[in-house]
Amino acid sequence: MTITFKELGLNDALVKATEALGYTQATPVQEQIIPAALAGGDWMVSSQTGSGKTAAFLLPLLHQLIEANPSGKPQPGRAEPQILILCPTRELAQQVAADAVNLVRGMKGIRIATVMGGMPYGKQIQALKGASLVVATPGRLLDLCDSKAIRLDDVKQLVIDEADRMLDMGFAEDLEAIDQRCSGRKQTLMFSATFAPNIMALANELTKNAKRIELAHAGEKHANIEQKLHWADSMSHKHQLLEHILADATLDQAVVFASTQVESEKIADTLRANGYEASALHGAMPQAVRMRRLESLRKGHTKILVATDVAARGIDVPRISHVINFGLPMKPEDYTHRIGRTGRAGRNGVAIT
Numbered sequence: 001m002t003i004t005f006k007e008l009g010l011n012d013a014l015v016k017a018t019e020a021l022g023y024t025q026a027t028p029v030q031e032q033i034i035p036a037a038l039a040g041g042d043w044m045v046s047s048q049t050g051s052g053k054t055a056a057f058l059l060p061l062l063h064q065l066i067e068a069n070p071s072g073k074p075q076p077g078r079a080e081p082q083i084l085i086l087c088p089t090r091e092l093a094q095q096v097a098a099d100a101v102n103l104v105r106g107m108k109g110i111r112i113a114t115v116m117g118g119m120p121y122g123k124q125i126q127a128l129k130g131a132s133l134v135v136a137t138p139g140r141l142l143d144l145c146d147s148k149a150i151r152l153d154d155v156k157q158l159v160i161d162e163a164d165r166m167l168d169m170g171f172a173e174d175l176e177a178i179d180q181r182c183s184g185r186k187q188t189l190m191f192s193a194t195f196a197p198n199i200m201a202l203a204n205e206l207t208k209n210a211k212r213i214e215l216a217h218a219g220e221k222h223a224n225i226e227q228k229l230h231w232a233d234s235m236s237h238k239h240q241l242l243e244h245i246l247a248d249a250t251l252d253q254a255v256v257f258a259s260t261q262v263e264s265e266k267i268a269d270t271l272r273a274n275g276y277e278a279s280a281l282h283g284a285m286p287q288a289v290r291m292r293r294l295e296s297l298r299k300g301h302t303k304i305l306v307a308t309d310v311a312a313r314g315i316d317v318p319r320i321s322h323v324i325n326f327g328l329p330m331k332p333e334d335y336t337h338r339i340g341r342t343g344r345a346g347r348n349g350v351a352i353t
């Protein structure tokens, strides 16, 4: 049985927005999370990447914003959002904000702002004025709190996306500081690939009596992604295999994962020298360069992106048909996140290690 967004009780404007995006029915994750979030209380959700989880938390939150301001009055020009969504990386924050903007396109009275490192302060601070929903990475958000460019006292709902990655990236203390700045909130929704003990400890600090929704364990599903393993005899053999795979006629766009920033650049250079449309993406590049490269991937101008784990987090480009693990992931969760770059939005994908 399938459920539509209307049946989930979302208001008409959002139902129309989902139709405009081509979502005909809710995904299983959305079927569970939307009613749970609307019912209130704190929730801990484990869900797989590519399952539609972003819309699953955005829709109920936006629904409540719209219901609270039915006439679409412009919000006062203060930097005091009601909804705060925390993401571990800039790329993910941008993706979540872009999804939110798509869902409220044409609606009045709802402004969305993004706060993240690597971007100029001035514009971000300006955009916060009158924003009801803010998507942020923790470090820059705390910077702006300290300089009083934003206040979190009015936050009613807090979302922590990819909590497992937050811990990996050393954001535990930042999360606690943010938690204290919005301690009057009514709801916290926490998402993570796993419920590992360190995640549960974090959840204990940030949530109250959270109920759990366990949707899929990392690595359990991905039925639409064909996973293969090839053994290489030597480095030069590995490079040959890579080029052989990239020459596959069924390959539309690909992400090649490297173990280090230097390796990602080297692979991209070699591929380009051999006639492939490849570019590198890693965390040490200036933000403007990263954004240009991601945009080029999204538009299909870049066929092959050679990336590191952190830089590739959250990339959501439906035409990515292949993920290639040239360098091996260090942790099981990294593998899951990597292969989740393909097989997006119900398509099939191939992941080769």
Ligand code: AMP
Pocket: 022, 023, 024, 025, 026, 027, 030, 048, 049, 050, 051, 052, 053, 054, 055, 316, 344, 345, 346
């Ligand atoms: P996420 O798990 O949030 O990264 O979403 C994965 C992809 O699924 C994104 O490209 C979304 O635009 C897409 N998506 C989300 N919800 C739906 C839906 N109900 N029907 C079809 N596609 C969806």
